[in-house]
Amino acid sequence: MNFFQIRYDLKVYVTRCKLLVVGGGSGGCTIAAKFTKRLKKDSVIVLEPSSKHYYQPLFTLVGAGVKPVSSTCRSEKSVLPAAAKWIQDSAQCIDAENCRVTTANGDVINYEYIVIAVGLNNDYSKVPGLSEALKDENSGVSTIFDAAYCEKTWRDMQRFKGGNAIFTYPNSPLKCPGAPQKIAYLADSYFTKVNYKTVLKQLDHTKREAVFYCTQDTSKELTMPYGMLHVAPPMCTPDFLRNSPGIVDAAGFLTVDKFTLQHEKYNNMYGIGDCTNTPNSKTAAAIAKQSYVLEHNLMQTMKKDQPTEQYNGYGACPLVTSYNTCIIAEFLYDGVPRETFPINQARESIMAYYMKRDLFPFLYWHFMLKGNYNGPEFVRRIINPFA
Ligand SMILES: Cc1cc2nc3c(=O)[nH]c(=O)nc-3n(C[C@H](O)[C@H](O)[C@H](O)COP(=O)(O)OP(=O)(O)OC[C@H]3O[C@@H](n4cnc5c(N)ncnc54)[C@H](O)[C@@H]3O)c2cc1C
Numbered sequence: 363m364n365f366f367q368i369r370y371d372l373k374v375y376v377t378r379c380k381l382l383v384v385g386g387g388s389g390g391c392t393i394a395a396k397f398t399k400r401l402k403k404d405s406v407i408v409l410e411p412s413s414k415h416y417y418q419p420l421f422t423l424v425g426a427g428v429k430p431v432s433s434t435c436r437s438e439k440s441v442l443p444a445a446a447k448w449i450q451d452s453a454q455c456i457d458a459e460n461c462r463v464t465t466a467n468g469d470v471i472n473y474e475y476i477v478i479a480v481g482l483n484n485d486y487s488k489v490p491g492l493s494e495a496l497k498d499e500n501s502g503v504s505t506i507f508d509a510a511y512c513e514k515t516w517r518d519m520q521r522f523k524g525g526n527a528i529f530t531y532p533n534s535p536l537k538c539p540g541a542p543q544k545i546a547y548l549a550d551s552y553f554t555k556v557n558y559k560t561v562l563k564q565l566d567h568t569k570r571e572a573v574f575y576c577t578q579d580t581s582k583e584l585t586m587p588y589g590m591l592h593v594a595p596p597m598c599t600p601d602f603l604r605n606s607p608g609i610v611d612a613a614g615f616l617t618v619d620k621f622t623l624q625h626e627k628y629n630n631m632y633g634i635g636d637c638t639n640t641p642n643s644k645t646a647a648a649i650a651k652q653s654y655v656l657e658h659n660l661m662q663t664m665k666k667d668q669p670t671e672q673y674n675g676y677g678a679c680p681l682v683t684s685y686n687t688c689i690i691a692e693f694l695y696d697g698v699p700r701e702t703f704p705i706n707q708a709r710e711s712i713m714a715y716y717m718k719r720d721l722f723p724f725l726y727w728h729f730m731l732k733g734n735y736n737g738p739e740f741v742r743r744i745i746n747p748f749a
Contacts, residue, residue, distance in 0.1 A: 375469040377449070379407040381660075382463060382473035384453045386410030388418075388646045388730070389479035389635030391441050392653045395733030398445035400661060407471060408442055409463065411452040415441045416509050417726055419646055422541055422682060423719060425506035425515035425592075426548040434723075435509070441731050453480070456606045458628045475630045475660060478609075478616050480600045482537050482636040482644070484508055488596040495567035495591075503567055503591045506545050507537070518590045519549050525589030528572060530562040532596040535613070537636050537644045540679035540691070542594040547683045549592070560584060562593060599637045615639035620695070621672040623656045629663055632656050642695060643677035646726065647737065651676040654736035676700060676737060680718035688714035692738075702738040704746040 381397050383390045386408045394408045420434045442448050451465040456476075463471045484507055486493045495503035496511050502521070504514035529546040560574035563583065572591055576582040598604065604614030608627060611617050616633040617626045620640045625631035634652050636644040652673050659669030675695025682688045687710035694700045701707045707714075729735035742749065 376472065377407065377469065378472040379447070380405035380474050381407070382471055382476045383408045383446075383479060384456075384463065384476065385479035385481060385635075385637070386412070386415065386438055386442055386448070387479060387481050387635065388726075389481070389649045389653065390477070391415065391443075391731045392649060392733055393477050393479060393634060393656060394446045395443045395731060396653060396657045397660075398443040399733060400657070403445055404447065406443075406446040407449055407473075408446050409449050409451060409453055409465065409471065410438060410442075411450060411466070413438050413450065414509075417646075417723055418509075419538065419680075419718075419726075420723060421506045421509065421512040422544045422548070424512040425504070425519075425545050426682075426685070427516040427519070428685070428719065431509055431513050436727070441727070443732075452600075452602070454602050456602070456609065458606070458609050458625075458631060461630065473630075475664065476632070477656065477660070478603070478631065478633045478637060479635045480603055480637045482535075482597040483600055484595040485534075485598045486595055488534075489562055489593070490564040491566055492562075492564075492593060492595065495565055496593075498567055501567035502570060502589060503565065503593060505593045505595055506541060507593075507595055507597075515545065515592055518592075522590045526586055527590040527592075528586060528588045529592045530572075530574075530594055532594050533561040533577065534596045534598065535615075535644065536594060536597045538679065539643055540681050542592070544682045545592055547681070548685070549590075565591070603637060611639050613639075620675070622659050622669040623652060623673055624659060624663065624669050632660055632663075640673070640675070642673075642675040643679060643693070645677045645679060646730070647678035647692075648676060650730055650735055651737040651739070653730075653733070657733075674700075676739075678738075680714060680722070682715065682718060683710050684715075686712050686715050688718050690714045690717070700742075701749060702742040702746060704749070 383394045415438045417434045423429045424431045454466045455464045495501040506512040563573045563575045565572040574584045599614045616638045618633040618638045655671040655673040658671040678692040680690050692700045
């Protein structure tokens with residue numbers, strides 16, 4: 363069934379489609395590209411509010427002054443497949459029983475199948491003082507987890523005159539858990555101490571003081587002055603998803619089977635990327651592998667068969683350790699290593715740095731978002747067949 367749209371009254375549109383993809387980020391674009399090739403024209407709708415698409419893994423190098431943020435951004439239109447219909451609006455409510463999504467504008471999209479790919483939001487409100495500090499150019503506070511502030515990290519690094527350079531790690535699931543470390547390594551010369559047992563509670567940027575609590579005993583607090591503060595903010599799934607009863611867990615993550623990626627309750631619903639409850643490292647690399655599994659399993663579901671492909675938890679994290687070295691960590695569920703190359707990947711290498719800086723963005727824009735990259739498994743089979 364192709365999509366069609368009717369004018370329901372003067373304001374509300376009702377649309378119908380075979381496949382609705384909610385979110386047009388890394389996961390949503392990749393899945394839309396795959397299914398526009400598989401299904402008849404006009405079968406796929408992508409619901410995505412933003413007109414810009416960012417390649418977020420490069421934010422780390424933006425924060426280190428290696429790339430400008432503009433190099434990470436393309437227009438959403440240019441990355442979505444031409445055969446998909448893009449509705450520039452956001453989901454406000456999912457009625458999974460009736461296969462219906464209501465958008466923020468009040469329009470209604472009826473679907474046969476749905477893929478949820480809405481990622482994670484930064485939740486600045488969890489740290490009092492953080493929003494204000496980020497907006498203040500002279501606060502010394504920045505984050506590479508936001509396109510609006512990752513260039514500020516570089517400006518703060520250049521302005522740093524000594525004292526504590528603090529790099530925080532949140533007490534919530536986050537995208538790319540290695541990123542807070544990477545930016546700390548890159549700011550190595552400014553770096554004084556990492557303490558993962560404390561979590562940023564609040565900050566007063568006018569005094570340049572940050573308050574941390576101890577994870578083992580939350581009543582214990584530590585106030586530290588800082589010259590520079592890089593924040594990996596608490597993150598959460600978008601409000602509409604957290605508030606959609608019956609499809610998320612207590613923390614607001616979409617409950618899918620960790621192997622098939624099919625929703626635990628609704629067979630016609632799948633999830634991909636950062637917003638699902640699969641216990642893998644939340645990375646674009648994971649999405650490449652997940653997209654392959656999801657494509658096959660959703661096709662089987664459409665044929666009324668059981669999904670058989672299994673996601674093994676693959677994720678990868680290029681840990682940038684300096685301005686020309688990097689370690690490419692690759693792993694499956696439970697942290698089981700899964701290396702692509704027949705070399706010791708735990709060693710820092712110059713080649714890995716240039717892969718992170720130049721090769722991976724190329725693969726992302728030209729292959730993954732076009733639905734033609736499912737991760738490095740095919741490379742591993744050729745060059746590292748006995749691993
Ligand atoms: C600093 C940093 C460094 C990283 N480094 C790496 C790395 O080295 N390697 C790696 O593999 N990964 C890395 N990542 C992680 C990677 O970028 C993410 O895991 C990936 O982009 C997640 O894709 P996604 O589709 O789940 O979410 P996103 O790409 O974030 O897309 C979610 C989309 O959903 C849309 N959306 C939100 N709410 C709604 C709504 N209500 N209705 C409709 N649409 C909505 C958003 O506008 C967005 O476009 C890094 C991320 C960051 C921030």
